[in-house]
Amino acid sequence: MPTTALEQPARVDEQLCFALYSASKTLTAAYRQALGELGLTYPQYLTMLALWETDGRTVAELGRAIDLDSGTLSPLLRRLETSGLIRRERSVLDERVVRVLLTAQGRALESPAAAARARVEAATCLSQEEFTQLRSLLHRLRTNVAAAQTRLW
Template structure:
């Protein structure tokens, strides 16, 4: 007897559907909080990376978020138009564009802490469950990415 799941075409047996449904539910839960901040979920992810380390390049952001420049560039343009970031060609490499938070962009970080706190509460997980779930999802991402042509998230 095998220790792996049996092949199936039933929707409820599919891990991909469970991940898809969970992702949609979590993103939907974020939406009203991010609307108050004036951000979409992908913009929020970019802002989180910039709050971690300001001045990252478009390439660094794209790599971390597994987004290509065709997806990331319009997103960054909207953040620039909103006055949350500035974009500058790097002096040491003119092909590279550095993204900097504005004062308004930095100020949103305190609201992001409230969003994080609310989401943690909504999940209702213990610290151990929270850490375990993140670790399992990262392992899943790494295994799928290593076996296919997708970039790890």
């Protein structure tokens, strides 16, 4: 059945997955440069975004918000804690739960981070409509593929 697809070998340039993969890496690289002075990596920036939006989330809530599991979050949060941007507090009611809280230093980073974000968004050179359209298509793709994944079990 896939023989029709094989008569012409699939070009890397034409793959949606590669367009997505390389665009994501390029945007992340732009953020790396923009966030460099703040001492934040891109996933660390996402984590801080989630905390600026709602402080005091648990590790699991954070993971759901930015789609990362504890294997990635644990060392990432440890580094943010070492940097003095957050602190971790074990819940008294349920000692399995760890709440992540911003320090004053972490809150102080919101404004320069917003400036960095503005610079990167400007570099995309997309109109407001294109921006919204792209975000919407990406969201649909993610939802559809994720649904198809879970449907297998």
